[in-house]
Amino acid sequence: MSLTLYMKLGWRNIWRNRKRTWITASSIGFAVFFACVMQSMQLGSYDRMIENSVRFYTGHLAIHEKEYWDEKILDNSFSLSGLQDLDITNGRVEVSVPRLTSFALASYGEKTKGVIVTGIDPEKEADLTFLDDKIVRGEYIRDWGVMIGEGLSDYLKADVGDTVVFISQGYHGVNAAGKYPVVGILKFPVPDLNQAAAYLSLGQAQSFFGAEGLVTSFSMLLHDQEELFVAQSEISTSLASSEMTIMNWQEMMPELLQGIELDYYGGLIMIYILYGIIGFGILGTFLMMTKERTYEFGILTSIGMKKPKIQVMVAFEILMLTFFGVGLGLIASFPIILYFYFNPIRFSGEAAAAFENFGYEPIMPFSMDPVVFYNQGIVVLIISLFLGIYPMIAIKQLNITKALKE
Amino acid sequence: MTVIQTKNLKKVYNPETIPVVAVDDVDLAVEEGEFTAVVGPSGCGKTTLLNMIGGLDQPTGGTVSVGGEEIGRMSQSQLTDFRLNNIGFVFQSYNLIPVLTARENVEFIMLLQKCDKAYRDKRTLDILEKMGIRDQMNRRPAQLSGGQQQRVAVARALASSPKFILADEPTANLDTKATESLLDIMAQMNKEEKATFIFSTHDQRVIDKAKRVITLEDGRIISDENR
Numbered sequence: 001m002s003l004t005l006y007m008k009l010g011w012r013n014i015w016r017n018r019k020r021t022w023i024t025a026s027s028i029g030f031a032v033f034f035a036c037v038m039q040s041m042q043l044g045s046y047d048r049m050i051e052n053s054v055r056f057y058t059g060h061l062a063i064h065e066k067e068y069w070d071e072k073i074l075d076n077s078f079s080l081s082g083l084q085d086l087d088i089t090n091g092r093v094e095v096s097v098p099r100l101t102s103f104a105l106a107s108y109g110e111k112t113k114g115v116i117v118t119g120i121d122p123e124k125e126a127d128l129t130f131l132d133d134k135i136v137r138g139e140y141i142r143d144w145g146v147m148i149g150e151g152l153s154d155y156l157k158a159d160v161g162d163t164v165v166f167i168s169q170g171y172h173g174v175n176a177a178g179k180y181p182v183v184g185i186l187k188f189p190v191p192d193l194n195q196a197a198a199y200l201s202l203g204q205a206q207s208f209f210g211a212e213g214l215v216t217s218f219s220m221l222l223h224d225q226e227e228l229f230v231a232q233s234e235i236s237t238s239l240a241s242s243e244m245t246i247m248n249w250q251e252m253m254p255e256l257l258q259g260i261e262l263d264y265y266g267g268l269i270m271i272y273i274l275y276g277i278i279g280f281g282i283l284g285t286f287l288m289m290t291k292e293r294t295y296e297f298g299i300l301t302s303i304g305m306k307k308p309k310i311q312v313m314v315a316f317e318i319l320m321l322t323f324f325g326v327g328l329g330l331i332a333s334f335p336i337i338l339y340f341y342f343n344p345i346r347f348s349g350e351a352a353a354a355f356e357n358f359g360y361e362p363i364m365p366f367s368m369d370p371v372v373f374y375n376q377g378i379v380v381l382i383i384s385l386f387l388g389i390y391p392m393i394a395i396k397q398l399n400i401t402k403a404l405k406e
Numbered sequence: 407m408t409v410i411q412t413k414n415l416k417k418v419y420n421p422e423t424i425p426v427v428a429v430d431d432v433d434l435a436v437e438e439g440e441f442t443a444v445v446g447p448s449g450c451g452k453t454t455l456l457n458m459i460g461g462l463d464q465p466t467g468g469t470v471s472v473g474g475e476e477i478g479r480m481s482q483s484q485l486t487d488f489r490l491n492n493i494g495f496v497f498q499s500y501n502l503i504p505v506l507t508a509r510e511n512v513e514f515i516m517l518l519q520k521c522d523k524a525y526r527d528k529r530t531l532d533i534l535e536k537m538g539i540r541d542q543m544n545r546r547p548a549q550l551s552g553g554q555q556q557r558v559a560v561a562r563a564l565a566s567s568p569k570f571i572l573a574d575e576p577t578a579n580l581d582t583k584a585t586e587s588l589l590d591i592m593a594q595m596n597k598e599e600k601a602t603f604i605f606s607t608h609d610q611r612v613i614d615k616a617k618r619v620i621t622l623e624d625g626r627i628i629s630d631e632n633r
Contacts, residue, residue, distance in 0.1 A: 005517060012505035299501040302462055304490025304518050304566070306483060401463045404497075 010316030014324070024285040025325035028380055031278040032329025035271045035376045040337045042267045043367035044344070046260045050225070050249070052361060055129045056193055058252045059097070059219025061232055063088070066245045068216060069252070074102050074171045077214040078244055088238045092231040094223045097124040098215040100205045104168035104176070106148070106198060108158035115152060115198045117166060119205020119215075128221050131186065131199070138184035143201050145183035151195035153185045160185060166198070170210035178208045189361035275383060283387045286318070290391040297395055298403025311395050315388060322384040326377045334373070340366040409570050409602050410436040410459055414468035417454050417625075421466065428454040430625035431468070436570065436604060441596045443605045443616035451625040452606035453574055459604070460493050460572045461485040473569055490518055494563025494601075496573035500555040502547040508558045509534065509543035515566045533561045536598070537591055553584025557591060564595060570602035577609045589615045 014021050054060055063083060068076040080098050100119035105112055122141050126132040131147075132140040138160035141147050146164060148156075158164050163181045170176035180200065188194045206212050222231055228248050236246050250257045300310055345364035347355055352362035417429040429451045436442060444452050457463035458470055461477045470477050472492055480488060489495075502511045509530055516526045534540040537557045539550075547555050556576060563571045573592075577585040593615060595601045605612055613619055621629040 002517075009503075009505060016505060296501075296503075299495075299497065300503075301486060302460070302489065303495055303515060303562070304486055306486045309518075401457055404457075404462070 006313055006316045007320075009313050010320050013313075013317050014321050020285060020288070021321065021324075024282060024321060025328055027278050027281045028322065028325025028384075029328030029332060031274050032326050032376045032380055033333045034274060035379075036329065036333035036372055037337060037366075038267060038271060039375065040333075040341075040366045040368070040372045041364060042264060043369055043372060044341070044365035046264070047367055047369075048361060048363070048365045049256065049260065052190060053253055053256055054221070054249050056188065056190060058217075058247075058249050059128065060222045060225060060228055061093075061220045061235065061246055061248055062252060063218040063220075063235070063239065063244050063246050064216065066243055069245075069247060072101075072216070074100075074169075074209055074211055074214075074216065077171065077211055077216045079213055080215045080218070081213060082242070083215075083218055083244065088235050090220075090231055090235055092222050092224070092227045092234075093220045095124060095127040096218060096220040097121055097128050098202060099125075099217045099219060100202060100209065100211060100215045101217065102168060102209055104166045104198070104208075106152065106156065107165045107167070108156040108162060111156045113152060113155055113196070115148075115166075115196050117168070117198050117200060117205060117208070119200050119202040119209075121202050125199075128219065134186040134188060135184045136187045138182065141183055141199060141201055144180075144204065146180035146204075147184040147186050147199040148182055149194040149197040150185050150187045151191065152198065153182070155195065158182055164198075166208065168209065170208070171214065172210070174210040176209050178204075180204070271379075275379060278380075279383050279387060282322075282384060283390070285321075286387055286391050289314075289317070290394045294394075294398070294403045295406040297398055298400050298406070301398060301400050302404065307395055307398065311392050314391050314395065318384055318388040318391070319381075322381055326380050329380075330373055330377065337366050337368065337372070340364075341368045407438045408435050409438050409440075409473060410434065410604075411471040411474075412459065412468060413471075415455070415458060415465055415470060416467035417451070417458060417463065418466045427625050429458065429465075432625070432627055434620070434627065436602065438569075438602055439596065439600050440618055441593065441603050441616055442618040442620060443607055443613050444620045444622060445606075445608055445613055446622035447608065450622040452622055454625075455622065456572050456574055456604065456606050460495065461489055490515070490566065492569045494566060494568040494571035496556070496559050496563050496571060496576045498575040498578045500547065500552070500559050500579075502555055502558055502562070504547050507544050507546055508539060508550065508554075508561075511547070511558055512543075512561045512565050515562055519566055529565055533564055534558075536595070537561045538587075551584070553580055553587060556580060556584070556588055560588070560592060560595070564599060564601060568601075570604060573603060573605045575607055575609075576605060577607065577612055582611075585609070585611055 065076045065078040077100065098121055102117055104115055104117045106115045126140065136150060148158070148164065153159060156164065160182050163179050165179045166177065168176040186197065188197065200208065206214060222228065232246055232248050239246055297310055301307060344366060347362040347364070355362035412432055412434045415429055415432040419426040419428055432455060444455060446452055454463065458465050461480070465478060477485060477488060503514060506514060512530045512533060513526050516529060531540065534543050537560060539554055539557050542550060542554055547558070550558065577588060580588060589612060592603055596603055605616065607613065617633050619631045619633070620627055
């Protein structure tokens with residue numbers, strides 16, 4: 001028998017009972033639709049969380065002095081020119097930025113607040129964090145002045161043109177003090193940054209902290225996050241003989257990775273419960289399909305069709321029914337996911353506040369990662385094939401004379 | 407030439423608990439080209455006898471030989487192949503494949519036999535023509551009357567060029583007109599194609615057409631009449 005005939009028989013057989021086929025395919029389709037949308041939301045929000053965190057905090061990869069990560073003090077900074085001598089140029093890196101980060105007290109009028117002062121290369125930083133897009137008042141920093149978060153601005157009641165005083169401890173314990181005019185107010189989606197971020201140009205920060213030529217980190221953004229470990233390994237080789245080390249964002253922000261994993265597996269449990277329910281529906285169809293056709297299988301065997309051929313015929317039916325259901329689910333979910341991929345759901349009011357309290361941007365982005373779609377297809381296919389074992393065994397154990405009496 | 411030979415053929419159901427003897431010590435020889443009816447009251451063992459001759463059921467004792475080959479020693483897979491190439495089946499309730507057209511149903515058996523397309527096409531059309539249902543060949547079973555379906559079933563049974571055709575109560579669901587028409591066609595096939603037919607029946611119209619009538623009672627042959 002040819003493949004075409006098996007397919008013809010399979011296709012026609014599944015339409016023998018149209019109502020049942022539609023019900024089964026719809027239940028499979030619904031499961032796939034729901035799982036795709038759910039996973040797209042999950043992966044989309046993870047991607048956004050990673051993107052936000054990586055861009056604003058660490059980069060995909062960051063070079064530090066070896067002791068820095070355990071003790072984040074200026075004394076554990078390193079020379080930028082020393083790093084440039086090592087030539088860590090890597091084609092996988094899209095943009096790299098030097099940063100000098102430490103803490104300081106910011107004061108304006110009668111208000112004082114602890115802030116994170118980051119010295120940046122304004123041009124490169126704009127490429128990495130799109131910091132220039134976050135300006136809501138004033139202008140993006142060039143050489144002189146400070147940019148502060150909107151929350152900090154509100155707290156200090158300092159706006160563009162006001163001068164803020166910074167006091168801190170600099171490199172090797174020197175006193176650090178300086179006053180800088182506010183040139184721009186930044187609005188970050190991440191509340192922590194909004195309320196505590198202050199940006200100086202790298203030169204100003206080095207001068208303020210007494211750390212000329214030094215940086216605390218050299219953050220890198222990769223073209224492709226999938227190349228994280230390869231790029232880390234390659235750059236690590238170049239740094240082998242130095243006092244510097246390279247870390248990836250997963251090492252630098254393990255709590256983010258753990259949070260994502262926890263949420264991901266929680267979502268998976270939901271999806272598996274859904275698949276379990278749908279699985280029973282599919283099993284019911286297979287049971288009925290086998291039971292009501294026992295007589296027919298008996299006839300086919302008696303006229304000379306071998307059982308393995310009947311099994312192949314039924315396997316085609318199962319596959320077609322499954323593909324049909326999966327197809328329905330994918331066709332239904334794709335345009336919806338595509339729409340929300342380009343138009344993510346934006347929360348407002350209390351919902352937005354709740355998101356921001358947890359440090360998240362108040363939007364629900366969707367992912368178009370192909371894994372969202374083929375994962376569901378593969379899972380449903382595996383479930384169907386597993387449940388398809390029942391009809392296969394029933395056909396193998398078919399007793400012709402009993403079947404003909406059905 | 408002897409097509410079917412049974413010796414001391416016996417079938418006992420539930421031998422360990424409450425034994426029911428369905429076929430008891432049957433010796434039978436069917437020659438090529440015969441048009442034989444196995445008759446008897448319900449429960450006399452007609453269907454069981456035909457099932458054992460057709461290799462669908464295993465005898466409790468005795469042997470069945472088809473064309474000199476003993477089928478009792480064959481595996482299930484060998485038996486399926488044997489049935490495909492040697493035996494045509496016609497069942498009481500037609501039992502065509504519902505999703506295939508009349509033509510595809512007839513062709514299906516030759517596909518299983520791996521016959522080439524040209525032969526399949528010619529044979530299918532020839533047989534459907536002889537059965538008088540060529541004009542209905544593109545209809546599915548549900549679109550055919552009972553008589554037409556049974557003709558397609560006979561056409562399917564003949565298509566594989568079997569050594570003989572086993573028909574279990576083939577007219578049980580047909581009206582008088584359809585029965586007579588079917589019997590005429592089968593008699594014609596018996597004559598033209600030299601097809602050997604064995605029926606189980608208690609339909610007097612079939613018995614009247616048969617050239618040989620074997621009567622069973624309580625699993626035993628009580629008469630064997632050639633006409």
